[in-house]
Each structure stands twice: as C-alpha cells, then as structure tokens.
Amino acid sequence: MTHRILIVEDEPSIAELIAINLSHAGFEVEKAMQTEIALVSMREQLPSLVILDWMLPGKSGVQFAKELRANERTRSLPILMLTAKSEEADKVLGLDSGADDYVTKPFSLKELVARVNALLRRQTPSQESGPLAVGPIRLDPVSHRATAVWPNEQPKIIPLGPTEYRLLQFLMSNPERVHSRTNLLDQVWGSEVYIEERTVDVHIKRLRAALAPVDCDRFIETVRGSGYRITKTPTHT
Known part of the structure; x- marks a missing residue:
C-alpha cells in the first residue's frame, strides 16, 4: 500500500x-x-x-x-x-x-x-500479541482499540493517539516492570529515531489524560529516579 x-x-x-x-x-x-x-x-x-x-x-x-x-x-x-x-x-x-x-x-x-x-x-497495528489486560484496561491489537471495563459498567472506549496507543501497548505487554525513559524511547519510538527523553514525559502525561475520564490514569505509576510502569495494584485509589 x-x-x-x-x-x-x-x-x-x-x-x-x-x-x-x-x-x-x-x-x-x-x-x-x-x-x-x-x-x-x-x-x-x-x-x-x-x-x-x-x-x-x-x-x-x-x-x-x-x-x-x-x-x-x-x-x-x-x-x-x-x-x-x-x-x-x-x-x-x-x-x-x-x-x-x-x-x-x-x-x-x-x-x-x-x-x-x-x-x-x-x-501499523501489531498482530504478534493477543488482547492485553491490566486491571480494568483492555487492549486489542487487532482492532487497535483500548477500553476500560469496570465491574457492573458498560465498557468505555479510551481515545488514544497513535503514540499513546503504542506506549500503552508496550507497558501492558510488560506489566509491573519499571521502564526507564531510554528504554521506552527505544521500544516505542525506535532506536533509529533521535529525540529527547523529555518526549517520554509528555506522552505519559497525554496517556494519563486519556485514561483519567475512565479512572484508569492511576494504573500508570511514576517510579522516581527510574521511570514508569503499569501496575495491576495502584498505590493511589
């Protein structure tokens, strides 16, 4: 194409x-x-x-x-x-x-x-992995769609830009692990693209903003001095 x-x-x-x-x-x-x-x-x-x-x-x-x-x-x-x-x-x-x-x-x-x-x-949507789930967050690589599924509630679509989708997909593929900004740049943006580490902070902020309306932003945690992770058990409720 x-x-x-x-x-x-x-x-x-x-x-x-x-x-x-x-x-x-x-x-x-x-x-x-x-x-x-x-x-x-x-x-x-x-x-x-x-x-x-x-x-x-x-x-x-x-x-x-x-x-x-x-x-x-x-x-x-x-x-x-x-x-x-x-x-x-x-x-x-x-x-x-x-x-x-x-x-x-x-x-x-x-x-x-x-x-x-x-x-x-x-x-380009990744076809290598199946649906992912962390807490109420669901991600389907085939439909390229993220949703929030809370008990006794209808699933709600999480509107994501392309970079936020890739970032969420990588974090959900590696839950509970702390990822440095350098590692996230390599895995999400690609090692052949030279951009600043601050870029990661901006897109994490955008990802949290997209997750906030469905009460899922707290699942993305900042680990001071180390980087970011997605967790099934957020410390802040």
Missing part, C-alpha cells in the same frame, strides 16, 4: 522540497498552504500522516493539531510537526498539542523521511 502524506506548509519552496523528497521515497504527496485547505482534503480522504508547520496563516499548527486530536475521525492520525522553535519548552508545547514527533528548521531531508517512515511503522 502506498502511503499518502499531507504537507501543511505555507512556504511554497519548503513544501515543494519536502514533496519532491517524499515522492522519491515512494509516497503519494498532497500540499496545503493553510489549515482550511487541509481540512477540505481530509474530508475527501484521510492521509496516512500529516506534516504540519507550526507557523501558519490564520490558525497555528499547534491549534490545528489540538483540533485534529479532539476529532474522533482524525484522533489517531500521525502528526509530524515542523518548527523553527528549538527551545525545549516550545518542543514540549508542540508535543502537548498532539504532535507525535517534531523536526526543527533547518532540517535534514533524509532525517525527515526517516522520521516519516518511523511514524508509519509505529502506526
């Missing part, structure tokens, strides 16, 4: 350069200079991944990413954010908005293509 990439970038020269390199890498590419045009394209057909510039006319990439994550249809859409902002606080804001990864300008086109490939690999 050929993946279709939507580039939302208002600088034509940058958009064209990215498009040419992605086309050479075997992707179908579509370009949009602003979010309104991107939305029209998405209504017709969802892309496999969105490359989203931070600074856009009318509506910023950060705001657009938040809207995509709040929409059921686009919640699981991988988002790679482009930004000229290189400060840690700016990167965290981009990830907090819903981006799965970021690349700072100026960037290497080879690195950009590598990150696109890595995001798409992580998006």
